[in-house]
Amino acid sequence: KQITLQNLFKLKSIQNIAQTLDEQTEENGDNAVSTCLIDLKPDGDAVPWFMAPPIGGSPLCYLPLSQTLAHDQPIYGLQTPGLWDGRTPYERVKDIAAVYLADIEQRFGRVPLRLAGWSFGGIMIFEMAQQAQKAGWAIEDLLIIDTAPMSTFDDSVFDYMPDELAFTAHILQAADPGGDDRNKRLEAMYHAAMASGKNLPPGLSLQQFDSLTRSLMASQIAYRSFEPAPFPGSGRLVIARDNPQWDDHDYHAIWQPLLRDMTITLIPGEHNTLFDDENIATTTAVFTGLK
Numbered sequence: 001k002q003i004t005l006q007n008l009f010k011l012k013s014i015q016n017i018a019q020t021l022d023e024q025t026e027e028n029g030d031n032a033v034s035t036c037l038i039d040l041k042p043d044g045d046a047v048p049w050f051m052a053p054p055i056g057g058s059p060l061c062y063l064p065l066s067q068t069l070a071h072d073q074p075i076y077g078l079q080t081p082g083l084w085d086g087r088t089p090y091e092r093v094k095d096i097a098a099v100y101l102a103d104i105e106q107r108f109g110r111v112p113l114r115l116a117g118w119s120f121g122g123i124m125i126f127e128m129a130q131q132a133q134k135a136g137w138a139i140e141d142l143l144i145i146d147t148a149p150m151s152t153f154d155d156s157v158f159d160y161m162p163d164e165l166a167f168t169a170h171i172l173q174a175a176d177p178g179g180d181d182r183n184k185r186l187e188a189m190y191h192a193a194m195a196s197g198k199n200l201p202p203g204l205s206l207q208q209f210d211s212l213t214r215s216l217m218a219s220q221i222a223y224r225s226f227e228p229a230p231f232p233g234s235g236r237l238v239i240a241r242d243n244p245q246w247d248d249h250d251y252h253a254i255w256q257p258l259l260r261d262m263t264i265t266l267i268p269g270e271h272n273t274l275f276d277d278e279n280i281a282t283t284t285a286v287f288t289g290l291k
Contacts, residue, residue, distance in 0.1 A: 039076060041074055047114055049114045050115055062118075065287065069288070070288065080215055083212065097128040113140060120219060144237050144238065149258075165185050167220060172200070230258050241267060241268055
């Protein structure tokens with residue numbers, strides 16, 4: 001059975017980004033994208049959740065969750081550095097995790113951390129917890145949602161594209177015209193993808209599309225190269241009950257050596273439907289049922 005990287009994140013996670021960034025730019029000026037933190041629901045006095053994004057790089061996939069959590073529960077998304085802000089994307093999980101923690105500390109200080117992440121985001125928060133604990137932070141909750149390190153899978157199970165445009169075409173299900181001229185390929189793919197009206201937000205610029213291709217590739221490299229070490233603390237693993245990936249892979253056997261103090265919760269839905277309308281209530285319940 002082939003499991004492609006396309007199954008590891010949701011294409012909806014990159015929709016509406018251009019509009020959101022435009023709104024942030026109007027409100028915040030030049031500092032709009034100077035941080036990875038995205039205010040999904042900043043109001044409330046409870047300890048905030050910090051949500052790492054799937055491989056697409058945007059935390060906007062968590063907006064349904066932000067709308068169903070308690071009114072006093074803040075939730076902040078973490079946006080992949082380099083996705084839209086002009087920085088060179090990082091190709092190591094440890095580097096991305098360090099940037100996320102630095103941005104959290106700069107804004108909030110060393111608050112107790114509630115970390116959650118779905119898909120590739122679950123890998124990110126696992127590394128964030130490692131670094132934070134070593135630095136003396138308190139980890140209040142670690143919620144890993146329907147994922148596993150790439151190193152635990154047979155490499156042949158996953159598709160790998162050594163070229164960022166080919167990989168983007170694969171992820172977006174878009175045509176790649178090929179050829180040696182990268183700029184021509186990029187422009188042709190951009191116009192075709194925008195004309196299709198699928199998977200990309202209206203108003204996305206060619207420059208933003210180029211940033212997306214580079215970010216996707218860097219995240220793929222980071223995911224594939226990450227070798228996790230056992231985490232001495234506790235955490236919670238949430239598994240999508242209907243994800244066919246787990247028909248062939250034992251999530252308990254994968255995670256038990258890495259997270260010995262672990263509880264496992266199965267919830268309804270496939271990997272890509274956990275935050276959809278039909279499953280958001282049961283997914284939200286996992287967040288409210290703190291360990």
